Amino acid sequence: MWDYTPTVKEHFLNPRNVGDIPDADAVGEVGSLACGDALKLYLKLDDNKDKIVDAKFQTFGCASAIASSSALTEMVKGKTLDEALAISNQDIAEFLGGLPEEKMHCSVMGQEALEVAIAKYRGHEVAPHDHDHDHGPAYPDQEGTIVCKCFGITDVFLKKVIETNKLTTAEQVTHFTKAGGGCGGCIPRIKELIAEVMGKQESGEPRKRPEKLSNLKKMQMIQEVLERDIRPLLWADGGDLELIDIDGPKVQVAFRKACAGCASSGYTSRVVEQKLRDLVAEDIVVEEVAA
Amino acid sequence: MKEIYLDNNATTKVDEAVFEEMRPYFCELYGNPSSMHFFGGQVQQKVDEARKRVAALLGASPDEIIFTACGTESDNAAIRSALEVFPEKRHVITSRVEHPAVLTQCRNLTQKGYRVTEIGVDSEGQLDMAELKAAVDADTAIVSLMYANNETGVIFPIEEAAAIAKAKGALFHTDAVQAVGKVPINLAASKIDMLSLSGHKLHAPKGIGVLYLRRGTPFRPFMVGGHQEKSRRAGTENAAAIIALGKACELAGENMAIENTQVKALRDRLQSELMARIPHARINGGAAERLPNTLNIAFEFVEGEAILLLLNELGICASSGSACTSGSLEPSHVLRAMGVPFTCAHGSIRFSLSRYTTEAEIDTVIRELPPVIANLRKMSPFGREFLKEQ
Numbered sequence: 001m002w003d004y005t006p007t008v009k010e011h012f013l014n015p016r017n018v019g020d021i022p023d024a025d026a027v028g029e030v031g032s033l034a035c036g037d038a039l040k041l042y043l044k045l046d047d048n049k050d051k052i053v054d055a056k057f058q059t060f061g062c063a064s065a066i067a068s069s070s071a072l073t074e075m076v077k078g079k080t081l082d083e084a085l086a087i088s089n090q091d092i093a094e095f096l097g098g099l100p101e102e103k104m105h106c107s108v109m110g111q112e113a114l115e116v117a118i119a120k121y122r123g124h125e126v127a128p129h130d131h132d133h134d135h136g137p138a139y140p141d142q143e144g145t146i147v148c149k150c151f152g153i154t155d156v157f158l159k160k161v162i163e164t165n166k167l168t169t170a171e172q173v174t175h176f177t178k179a180g181g182g183c184g185g186c187i188p189r190i191k192e193l194i195a196e197v198m199g200k201q202e203s204g205e206p207r208k209r210p211e212k213l214s215n216l217k218k219m220q221m222i223q224e225v226l227e228r229d230i231r232p233l234l235w236a237d238g239g240d241l242e243l244i245d246i247d248g249p250k251v252q253v254a255f256r257k258a259c260a261g262c263a264s265s266g267y268t269s270r271v272v273e274q275k276l277r278d279l280v281a282e283d284i285v286v287e288e289v290a291a
Numbered sequence: 292m293k294e295i296y297l298d299n300n301a302t303t304k305v306d307e308a309v310f311e312e313m314r315p316y317f318c319e320l321y322g323n324p325s326s327m328h329f330f331g332g333q334v335q336q337k338v339d340e341a342r343k344r345v346a347a348l349l350g351a352s353p354d355e356i357i358f359t360a361c362g363t364e365s366d367n368a369a370i371r372s373a374l375e376v377f378p379e380k381r382h383v384i385t386s387r388v389e390h391p392a393v394l395t396q397c398r399n400l401t402q403k404g405y406r407v408t409e410i411g412v413d414s415e416g417q418l419d420m421a422e423l424k425a426a427v428d429a430d431t432a433i434v435s436l437m438y439a440n441n442e443t444g445v446i447f448p449i450e451e452a453a454a455i456a457k458a459k460g461a462l463f464h465t466d467a468v469q470a471v472g473k474v475p476i477n478l479a480a481s482k483i484d485m486l487s488l489s490g491h492k493l494h495a496p497k498g499i500g501v502l503y504l505r506r507g508t509p510f511r512p513f514m515v516g517g518h519q520e521k522s523r524r525a526g527t528e529n530a531a532a533i534i535a536l537g538k539a540c541e542l543a544g545e546n547m548a549i550e551n552t553q554v555k556a557l558r559d560r561l562q563s564e565l566m567a568r569i570p571h572a573r574i575n576g577g578a579a580e581r582l583p584n585t586l587n588i589a590f591e592f593v594e595g596e597a598i599l600l601l602l603n604e605l606g607i608c609a610s611s612g613s614a615c616t617s618g619s620l621e622p623s624h625v626l627r628a629m630g631v632p633f634t635c636a637h638g639s640i641r642f643s644l645s646r647y648t649t650e651a652e653i654d655t656v657i658r659e660l661p662p663v664i665a666n667l668r669k670m671s672p673f674g675r676e677f678l679k680e681q
C-alpha cells in the first residue's frame with residue numbers, strides 16, 4: 001500500500017497550478033521520460049522582476065512527484081527569487097507532511113527544477129535538456145562528471161544532496177536521487193562520494209568522544225560500536241565484518257560476504273575507522289586482515 | 292466502496308467452498324496427520340484425498356505431489372536439489388523474465404561459481420528457443436523456465452523446452468504458479484521433471500504450495516527433519532491449507548472451461564475497448580499466446596503508480612510494472628527484457644481477472660480508465676507536447 005501522508009494524497013488528487021505560463025519569465029525543466037519522472041516549472045515575476053507572482057507545473061511521474069510539484073508551486077508564490085532559492089528539498093517534503101524515504105527523489109526533483117529555472121532566468125548558461133533515453137545530465141545546471149549513467153546524475157549534484165540531507169548509505173542516495181537504482185554500476189562511486197562528504201564534514205564538527213579510556217573500556221566500546229553502528233550498515237549491503245583482534249590502537253577486522261574482496265572494501269575500512277575514531281578514540285587504526 | 296479486484300495474478304480470493312472445506316481442521320479436527328491415533332488418522336485421510344485432487348488437476352500421480360509452504364519454496368527446493376544431485380555440473384539455465392523466486396536464486400548462484408545463462412525473450416515476451424538450444428550442454432544441471440509470465444501472461448512452449456533440456460541430460464523445472472488452474476496441464480504426457488505451484492493463486496489460502504516431482508527423479512530435500520512427505524519435505528503438514536488446496540484444485544479442474552471462455556471473453560473485451568478508447572496504448576505480449584486472464588497494457592507519457600493510485604480512488608485494484616521505488620526505479624525487468632520502449636514501460640498496468648470478475652466490473656474499468664489517462668497526460672509535459680501534435 002502507499003505510504004503517503006494525507007497532504008501528499010490531497011496534492012496528488014487535487015494538484016494546484018497544473019499547466020503552463022505562456023509568457024513565463026523563468027522555466028526550469030528536469031528529468032526525462034527514460035528516468036520515469038520529469039518536471040517542467042514555469043515562474044512569472046512581478047513588474048520589478050523580483051517576486052514570484054505565479055507558478056505552474058507539468059509533471060510526468062508518480063503520485064509523490066505530482067504532489068511535490070504541486071507543493072512547490074504553492075510554496076514559491078509570493079517569494080522573492082532569493083527566498084525561493086532558499087527552499088530545500090526537505091522544505092518541500094515537510095510541506096507535504098513528509099515523504100517515504102524512497103520517494104525523496106521527488107522532492108529533490110522539485111528543488112532542482114526551481115534552481116534550474118532561476119539560474120536560467122539569471123542568465124547562467126544551461127544546456128538544453130533532451131528527452132531521449134541517452135540523456136544528458138538530468139539536472140543540467142550542475143557541472144561535474146556523470147556518475148550514474150542510468151539516470152544521468154553528476155558527482156557535483158550527488159555531493160550536494162548527500163551533504164544537505166546528511167546521507168550516509170548508498171541506498172539513501174538512491175532514494176534521494178535515484179542514482180544507483182538502475183544497473184547499480186555506479187554504487188561504488190556513490191560510496192566514495194559519501195566518504196568524501198563525510199570526511200569533509202567531520203573535520204569541522206566537534207567530536208563527541210569521551211576524554212580518557214581504560215583499555216578494557218576502550219575494547220568494550222569498540223565492540224559496541226561495531227555491533228550497533230557498523231555491522232547493520234554492512235548487512236544492508238549484504239556484507240558483514242568480524243572483529244579479529246584489538247591491539248592497543250590497532251583494530252583488526254575481516255570482511256565477510258559481499259564485503260570480502262569487494263572493490264570498495266578499502267572504502268569500508270576507512271568508514272569503520274572514521275566511526276571508531278569519532279566515537280571511541282582518535283588514534284584508532286583499522287586494519288583489514290584475511291578472514 | 293466495493294472493490295473491483297483485478298489483481299488476481301498477485302493473489303486470489305479464497306473460494307467459499309474451499310474455506311468451508313478447511314474450516315473444521317483448526318479447532319475441531321486439529322490432530323497431527325503423522326500421529327498414530329484415530330484423531331490424527333482422520334486428518335491424514337483428508338490430506339491423502341487432497342494429494343489425489345492436486346494430482347488429478349495436473350495429470351500426475353499422488354506420490355509425485357510434495358506439499359510445501361509456497362511457490363517460492365518449491366522453486367528454491369527444485370533448483371537446489373538439482374545442484375546437489377549433480378555436484379559436478381556447474382551450469383544453470385533460466386530466463387530473463389522469471390519471477391524473483393527463481394531469478395534471485397540463480398543470480399546468487401553466480402557468486403558461488405556457477406555459470407548461469409538467462410535466456411532472452413523477443414519483443415512479445417516469447418522465449419528465444421534457439422538461444423535455449425545453444426545454451427544447454429552436458430554441464431547443465433537444471434533448466435528452470437516459467438510456464439506463464441506473471442506480468443504479461445505470456446505462455447512459454449514448456450514441453451519443447453523440456454525436451455531440449457532432457458536431450459542433454461539436464462533436469463527440467465517449471466514455475467507454473469501462474470498457469471495452474473488457468474490452462475490445462477497434463478504431466479502424464481510430459482517431459483517436465485519438477486513443477487511449482489502456489490495455492491493462493493488459485494483460490495486456496497496463502498502459505499501452501501506444491502512441488503511436483505516426477506517419479507524416479509533424483510531429489511535432495513531442502514527442508515530436513517521429520518519424515519513428512521516421504522522425507523522429501525520435513526515439517527508438520529499444514530493440514531488445513533493442504534485440504535483447502537485439494538478442494539481448490541478440484542474446483543479449478545471444474546472451472547477450467549470458464550477460465551478459457553467467460554474469463555477470456557471479459558479480458559478480451561477489456562483489452563479491445565481500452566485500445567479503442569485510449570490512443571497511444573499498446574498491449575505488452577499481445578501477439579503471443581497468453582493466459583486467458585491477464586492484460587498488461589502500456590500507456591505512453593504517464594507513469595504507472597499515478598494511474599494505479601487514481602484507479603485505487605475509484606476502488607479498482609490493479610498492479611503496475613514499474614514499482615517506482617528504490618531498487619526498482621527501472622521499469623519491470625520483464626518489460627525491459629522485452630525491449631518495451633521507455634516511453635511506455637513506465638506507464639504499464641496489469642489487469643488480472645478471475646472467475647469472480649463480472650461484466651459490470653469490466654464495464655466500470657472501461658468507463659473510468661480513459662479519463663484517468665487523459666488527465667494524467669494533460670498534466671505531463673510530454674503528454675502535452677504529444678497532444679499538441681495531434
Ligand code: FES
Pocket residue numbers: 147148149150151179180181182183184185186187
Ligand atoms: S549507472 Fe547508476 S544505476 Fe546504472
